[in-house]
Amino acid sequence: xxxxxxxxxxxxxxxxxxxxxxxxxFYALGQKASYFYMxxxxxTASLQPGQRIRLGGLVEKxxxxxxQGTTVAFSVTDNQKQVKVTYTGILPDLxxxxxxxxxxxxFRPDGVFVADSVLAKHDxxxxxxxxxxxxxSRGVWQESKK
Amino acid sequence: MVETGHFALVLAFALSLVQxxxxxxxxxxxxxxxxxxxxxxxxxxxxxxxxxxxxxATAYATSDFSVANVWDNSHSLQPLIYxxxxxxxxxxxxMLLWVLILSFFGALVAAFGSxxxxxxxxxxxAVQGAIGATFLLFILATSNPFARLNPAPIEGRxxxxxxxxxxxxxxxxxxxxxxxxxxxxxxFSVAALIEGRIDASWARWVRPWTLVAxxxxxxxxxxxSYWAYYELGWGxxxxxxxxxxxSFMPWLAGTALLHSAIVMEKRSALKIWTLLLAILTFSxxxxxxxxxxxxxxxSVHAFATDPTRGVxxxxxxxxxxxxxxxxxxxxxxxxxxxxxxxxxxxxxALVLNNLFLTTATATVLIGTLYPLVVEAVSADKISxxxxxxxxxxxxxMVPLLVAVxxxxxxxxxxxxxxxxxxxxMAAFAAALLAVLVTALFIDGSSVFAxxxxxxxxxxxxxxxxxxxxxxxxxxVAPGVMLSRFAxxxxxxxxxxxxxxxLGLTTLGIVGTLCFGTEKILSMRAGETVQLSGHTxxxxxLYPAQGxxxxxxxxxxxxxxxxxxxxxxxxxxxxxxxxxxxxxTESGIKTIGFSQLxxxxxxxxTDGSVVVRLWWKPLVTLIWGGALVMxxxxxxxxxxxxxxxxxxxxxxxxxxxxxxxxxx
Numbered sequence: 017x018x019x020x021x022x023x024x025x026x027x028x029x030x031x032x033x034x035x036x037x038x039x040x041x042f043y044a045l046g047q048k049a050s051y052f053y054m055x056x057x058x059x060t061a062s063l064q065p066g067q068r069i070r071l072g073g074l075v076e077k078x079x080x081x082x083x084q085g086t087t088v089a090f091s092v093t094d095n096q097k098q099v100k101v102t103y104t105g106i107l108p109d110l111x112x113x114x115x116x117x118x119x120x121x122x123f124r125p126d127g128v129f130v131a132d133s134v135l136a137k138h139d140x141x142x143x144x145x146x147x148x149x150x151x152x153s154r155g156v157w158q159e160s161k162k
Numbered sequence: 163m164v165e166t167g168h169f170a171l172v173l174a175f176a177l178s179l180v181q182x183x184x185x186x187x188x189x190x191x192x193x194x195x196x197x198x199x200x201x202x203x204x205x206x207x208x209x210x211x212x213x214x215x216x217x218x219a220t221a222y223a224t225s226d227f228s229v230a231n232v233w234d235n236s237h238s239l240q241p242l243i244y245x246x247x248x249x250x251x252x253x254x255x256x257m258l259l260w261v262l263i264l265s266f267f268g269a270l271v272a273a274f275g276s277x278x279x280x281x282x283x284x285x286x287x288a289v290q291g292a293i294g295a296t297f298l299l300f301i302l303a304t305s306n307p308f309a310r311l312n313p314a315p316i317e318g319r320x321x322x323x324x325x326x327x328x329x330x331x332x333x334x335x336x337x338x339x340x341x342x343x344x345x346x347x348x349x350f351s352v353a354a355l356i357e358g359r360i361d362a363s364w365a366r367w368v369r370p371w372t373l374v375a376x377x378x379x380x381x382x383x384x385x386x387s388y389w390a391y392y393e394l395g396w397g398x399x400x401x402x403x404x405x406x407x408x409s410f411m412p413w414l415a416g417t418a419l420l421h422s423a424i425v426m427e428k429r430s431a432l433k434i435w436t437l438l439l440a441i442l443t444f445s446x447x448x449x450x451x452x453x454x455x456x457x458x459x460x461s462v463h464a465f466a467t468d469p470t471r472g473v474x475x476x477x478x479x480x481x482x483x484x485x486x487x488x489x490x491x492x493x494x495x496x497x498x499x500x501x502x503x504x505x506x507x508x509x510x511a512l513v514l515n516n517l518f519l520t521t522a523t524a525t526v527l528i529g530t531l532y533p534l535v536v537e538a539v540s541a542d543k544i545s546x547x548x549x550x551x552x553x554x555x556x557x558x559m560v561p562l563l564v565a566v567x568x569x570x571x572x573x574x575x576x577x578x579x580x581x582x583x584x585x586x587m588a589a590f591a592a593a594l595l596a597v598l599v600t601a602l603f604i605d606g607s608s609v610f611a612x613x614x615x616x617x618x619x620x621x622x623x624x625x626x627x628x629x630x631x632x633x634x635x636x637x638v639a640p641g642v643m644l645s646r647f648a649x650x651x652x653x654x655x656x657x658x659x660x661x662x663x664l665g666l667t668t669l670g671i672v673g674t675l676c677f678g679t680e681k682i683l684s685m686r687a688g689e690t691v692q693l694s695g696h697t698x699x700x701x702x703l704y705p706a707q708g709x710x711x712x713x714x715x716x717x718x719x720x721x722x723x724x725x726x727x728x729x730x731x732x733x734x735x736x737x738x739x740x741x742x743x744x745x746t747e748s749g750i751k752t753i754g755f756s757q758l759x760x761x762x763x764x765x766x767t768d769g770s771v772v773v774r775l776w777w778k779p780l781v782t783l784i785w786g787g788a789l790v791m792x793x794x795x796x797x798x799x800x801x802x803x804x805x806x807x808x809x810x811x812x813x814x815x816x817x818x819x820x821x822x823x824x825x
Contacts, residue, residue, distance in 0.1 A: 026505055030517060037521045041528055041554050048550040049532070052543035070545055082764070086682045086772050105682050106395070106763035106774045109735075109744045120545075146543050 050120065054150045055097040063123065071099060071129055072118040072147040080113065092117060092129075094150060103131040110136040116147035164229055167217025168308035171258075174210040174265070175298040177203050181268070181291025185284035189356075197280050200287035201272035207294065208262075208269035215262045218307050219249045228314030231255065231307045237320040237740055239710040247330040248321040253455065253471075254307035256334060260451070261297045263335075263342045268294065271346065278363060285353030286346075293345055296478045304471045320710065320740035329389030333382060337409060340379025341447040344416060346371040348444035351437045352486050355493040360437065365427040368440065370799055372423055376416045377795035383409050384788030395746040395761040397776045399674070399784055402551045407530040408450030411523050415443040418519035421512045429574060431502075431509055434494050435516070441490060445483040446523070452479050453530070504576040511569035511577075518562040525554040563617055563668065567624020570657050571631060585631050589623035604677070611676030618672055621665030625658045656798025660791045667787030670755075673780030680777075684770040690721070694777035696758055697721040698731070703771065711736045713747070716762045716771060720751060733762040733773075755780045 052070045053061055063069065076098055079091035088107060091098040101119050111117060111134065119131035181203045188196025218231070222245050227233040235252040236245055250259040268290040275283045301307070350368050354360045386409065391399045400406060419439045426436045456472030503509040529546045536544050567589060571582045597616035605611060632654055633647035679694045687702035701717040713736040720729040733749030748761040756779045763772030 022505070033517065034521060037525065037554075037558065040557065041525050044550045044553040045528070045532055045546065048553060049544045049546050052545060068549075082766055086684055086763075106746075106761060106772055109395075109746055149543075 052118075052146050054094040054147070055092060055099045056094050058097070058099065065125075066122055068120065068122055070118055070120045070146075071101065071131070072116070072150060073099075074147070074151075075111065075113050075115055075117050077113045092119065099129050100127070101129045101131050103134050105132075105134075107134055108136040112136075116151075118146065163217050164221055164226065164308050164310070167214040167221075168306070170210040170217070171214040171298065171302060171308075174207050174214065174261075175295060175302060177207040177210065178265075178291045178295040178298055181207060182288050182295050183291075184288075185291075186288035186356075189281040189284040189288070192281075194280065197284035200284050200291070201275075204265070204268040204272040204287050204291065207291075208265040211258075211262045211265045211298075215249075215258055218255060218258060219246060222246060222249045222255075225318065226314075227316070227318050228310055228312070229307075230309045230311045233311055233315050233318045235321050236318040237710055238317060240321060240326065241709055243328070243331065244321060244326045248325070250334050251321050251325040251330050252307075254301070254305045257297070257301050257305050257455070258307055259334065260338055260342060261294060261301060263338045264290070264294050264297065264345055267343060267346050271349075275367075278367065279361070281357060282350075282353055282361075282364070285356050286349045289349035289352045290345065293349070293482065296481065300471075300474050300478065304474055317740075320738060323711070323736065323738040323741060323743050323745045324393060326710075327389065327393055329385065329393065333385040333389055335382075336378050336385055337382030340375050340377075340382050340416075341409070341412060341450065343371065343375025343378055344412060344440075344444040344447050347375070347419065347440040348482075348486070351440040352489060354437060354497075355486075355489045358493055358496040360433050360497055365423065365430070365436075368436075369420075369423040369427050372416065372420050372440075373795050373799050376413070376420050377792050377799075379409070379413050379416060380788050380791050380795070383413055384785045388785050392748050392750060393745075395748045397680070397748075397759050397761070397774070397778070399671075399781070402529075402548045404530050404533075405454055407526050408453045411526050411530070412443050412446040412450060414519050414523040414526065415439060415446050418516045418523070419443050421515045421519075425509050425512050429503065429509055432513070434497050437494070437497070438490060439516070439520075441483075441486045445479075445486070446527075448479050448482060452476060503574070506572070506579050507577045508569065508572045508574045511565065511572050514565060515562065515569065518558055522555055522558045522562075525558065526551070529554070560617070563621060563664070566621055566661055566664065567627065570628045570654075570661070586624060586627055589620060589627045592623040593617070593620035595619075608676055611672065614672035614676060615669065618665050618669035621668060622662055625662035625665060628658045628661070629655070652801040653798045656794045656796075656801065659794030659797055661794075663787040663790030663792075663794060665787070666783045666790055667785075670780045670783030670785075670787060673756075674778045674784065677779045678777060678781075680775070682772065682774045684766060684772050686770045691773075691775070693758075693775055694779075696753075696777065698758075698760070698775070699727075700771070700773065701730075703765070706734070708736065710740065711738045713737070714762075714765075716749070716773070718749060718760060720758070731758065731760060733760050735762055752782060755782045755786070757781050 050068045050070050051061075052072060054073050055071070071092055073092040073094045076091040076093040079089075079098075079100075081089045087102055087104045089100060089102045091100050093099075101121075103119065103121075115136060118135045119129065120133045120135075121129060121131035124130050181200055184203075185197050185200035188194075188199065218229075220226075221229045221232050222236055223242065225232065225236060225238045225245065227236075231252060231254050235255075236248045240248070248255075250256040268287060271283070271286055271290065275286070278286075347368050350364060350371070354364055383406075386406070387399050390401070391397070419436065422432050422436045422439055425432045452472075452475045456475050529550050532546055533544050536542055567586055568579070568582055571585055572579070593616040596619035597612045600615045601609070601612040629647070629650070632650055633643050635643060638646070681691065681693055683691060685691065685700040687700055690697055690699045692698075697720070699719045699721055701719055703714045703716050706713050706715050713734040715732045715734040718731045718733070719727040720731060722728040729751055731749040731751045732747075734747045735744055736747060737744045746761050748759060750760075751758045756777070758775070759778055759781075760773060760775040763774060765771050
C-alpha cells in the first residue's frame with residue numbers, strides 16, 4: 017500500500033467506527049429513553065405493552081397502603097386523574113402525602129403501575145421539575161405546595 | 163469583615179480585567195513592561211479572591227446570620243466542620259470556590275512560569291484573566307454571597323442535611339481543582355492560537371497541568387461516587403445522572419488529552435488535535451458548570467435556581483466555547499503538523515485511545531443533552547438513563563480496555579504487534595485462568611460476568627507486564643533487571659499504575675454488578691436474615707440525639723459461625739427539625755474488599771421495619787482503583803522530565819526507550 021492508500025484506509029476505518037457508534041447511539045435513544053407522563057396524559061398517550069415510562073404527580077392523600085412487609089401501594093394524581101402504583105422497596109426519605117414524586121416502571125395488564133424506582137425531591141424546597149412544570153401547565157400549581 | 167470580602171471581590175474583578183487586557187495588548191505590540199503586568203496582577207487577584215473567600219468562611223464559622231447566604235445554609239448547632247464546609251454547600255459559595263481555584267491556577271502560572279516565552283506567558287495569563295473576569299462578574303451580578311439581611315435573624319435555616327457530611331469537605335474542592343485545572347490547558351491552547359505557533363515548551367507545560375487536573379478530577383468523581391453510594395442509601399455507585407455525566411465528560415476528554423499530549427511531547431505529532439482536545443475538555447467543564455448551576459436539571463447539586471443565572475452562564479459558555487473554536491478554525495491551519503507514524507505503533511495506539519474516548523464522550527454528551535433538546539423542541543419530557551448508557555458506553559469501552567495493555571508496549575513510529583502479543587502471553591493466560599475459575603468455581607450462570615473478570619485481570623496483569631518487560635524480565639540477569647527497574651522513568655510507573663487502577667476499578671464494577679446480592683424484607687427485633695453466607699440479626703431501634711438532629715438507630719449484629727456477634731452495623735433514620743427533613747444513614751461493614759450494606763426503611767404499624775440489604779463483592783475496588791489511578795498521575799508528575807519549570811538538563815534515561823528496541 018502506498019502512504020496515500022494507507023491514510024485513506026485509516027480514515028475510512030475511523031469514519032466507519034464513528035458511523036457505527038452514531039448508529040448505535042440513535043438506536044439506543046429510540047429504545048431506551050423513557051418518557052415522562054402525568055396521569056391525565058395517559059388517556060392520550062399510546063403506550064406499547066411493557067414500555068418503561070416515568071410517571072409523575074402528587075402522592076394522593078390517604079392512599080398510601082403498606083401491604084405485607086415491603087410492598088407499598090399509593091396513588092399518583094395530577095388532580096385530574098389518578099393511577100395506582102405499587103412499589104417494592106424502601107421509599108425515599110422525602111416521600112410524603114401530597115408531595116411530588118416521580119416513579120419509573122411499567123404498567124401491569126390490569127392497569128396498575130409497577131414502579132421499580134421512586135424519586136422524591138432532594139430537599140424540602142423543591143418539587144421534581146417535571147412535576148412542577150406539569151402542575152403549572154394544568155393550572156393546579158399552588159405556591160404553598162413548594 | 164463581610165464587606166471587606168465583598169470589596170476584595172470587586173477589586174479582584176477589576177484586576178482580572180487588567181489581567182485580561184494589558185498583557186494581551188503588550189504581547190501584540192511586544193511591550194515587555196505591559197506583558198510583565200500579568201504576573202503580579204494574577205497573584206494579587208488570587209490573594210484578593212482568597213481574602214474574599216476567607217471572609218465568607220469566617221461568616222460561616224462564626225454563624226453570622228446577618229449574611230443572607232449564611233442564614234440560608236447554616237445553623238448555630240451544626241458541628242464546626244459542617245459550618246465551614248457549608249461555605250461551598252450552596253450556589254453562591256460554590257461559585258466563589260470555583261473562582262478561587264481558577265485564580266489559584268492563574269497565580270501558579272505567574273509564579274512558576276518565569277521560563278516560559280514572555281509572549282506565551284502573557285497570553286496565557288490574559289486568557290486566564292478573561293475567564294476569571296466573566297465568572298467574577300457572574301458572582302457579583304447574580305450570585306452575591308455577601309448580601310446582608312436587616313434585621314439579622316437569630317437562627318439560621320440549616321444546611322441541607324444530605325450535605326452535612328465529610329464528603330462535602332472533600333468532593334467539591336477536588337472536583338473543582340480538576341474542572342478548573344483544565345482551564346490552564348485551555349488558556350495555553352488559546353494562547354498558542356493567538357500566537358499562531360506551538361513550540362516545545364508548550365507541550366512540556368501542558369502535559370503536567372493536564373496530569374494535575376486529571377488527578378484531582380479522578381479523585382473528585384470517585385469521592386462523589388462514594389459519597390452518593392453511602393449517603394443516598396440506594397447502594398448504587400453510579401446513576402448516569404446528568405450531573406454525574408457533567409463531571410464524567412471532562413474526565414473522558416481529559417483522559418484523551420492526557421494521552422494525546424504524550425504523542426505531542428515525544429513525537430511532536432497530533433499538535434492540532436491536542437490543542438482542540440484541550441479546548442474541548444475545558445469547554446465540557448464549562449458545560450458541566452452550566453448544567454449543574456443553571457437549574458436546567460433537577461438534582462441535589464441544583465441549589466436555589468434563578469433563570470437569570472442560567473442565561474448568564476450560557477452567555478459565558480457561548481463566549482468561551484464559541485470564541486475559542488472560532489479562533490481554532492481561523493488559526494489551526496497555521497500550525498504545522500509533524501511526525502509521521504505507522505498505524506501499528508505507540509502513536510497509533512494512542513490515536514485509537516483518543517478515537518474511543520472522544521466517541522464515548524460524545525455518546526455521554528448526546529445522552530445528557532438529548533432530553534433537554536427534546537423538551538425544547540417538543541413538549542415531550544423524556545429521560546435517558548442507565549439503559550441507554552449501558553448500551554452505548556459499554557460496547558465502546560470494552561474494545562478500548564482490551565487494547566490498553568498493548569499500547570505502552572508498542573514502539574514509537576512503527577511497532578511489532580506480534581512481538582507485543584508474545585510478551586503479553588502471560589497476562590493473557592492469567593486473564594483466561596480468571597475467566598475459567600470464575601465460570602467453574604464462583605458463578606457459571608453468566609458468561610459476561612466471567613469475561614468481565616477476565617478483562618479486569620487482563621488489565622491488571624498487562625500493567626504488571628509492562629513494568630516487567632521494561633525492566634528486562636527473562637532477558638537479562640536479575641541484578642541488571644533490578645537496576646533497570648530502579649532506573650525506569652517515573653512516568654513508566656505512572657502509566658502502569660494508572661492502567662492497574664483502571665483494572666482494579668473494572669474488577670470492582672464487575673464484582674458488584676454481576677455477583678452482588680440484594681434483599682428487601684421487613685424485620686422485627688430479634689429476627690435474623692441470611693445474605694450470601696452472612697447472617698445478620700436485627701437488634702432493634704434505639705433513639706439517639708445528635709447536635710442538630712434526632713435519630714432512630716437500627717442495630718444489626720453480624721453473627722459468626724458459632725452464633726456470636728462479630729460486628730455491629732448501625733443504620734439510622736435521622737430527622738433534622740430545622741428543615742423538617744429526614745435522611746437515612748446507611749450501615750456499611752467492609753469485609754476484605756467487599757461490603758455489607760444495609761439501609762433502614764419505614765417503621766410499619768406492627769413494629770416491624772423495612773430493611774434493604776446488599777452484599778457488594780469487591781465494591782471498594784471501584785474507588786480504590788481510582789486512588790491507584792491518582793497515584794499513577796502523581797508518579798508521572800514526579801518524573802523529572804515533566805517537572806514544571808525544570809529545563810531538560812538530563813537526557814532521557816535508557817528505560818524511556820521503546821521496549822521493542824531493548825535486547
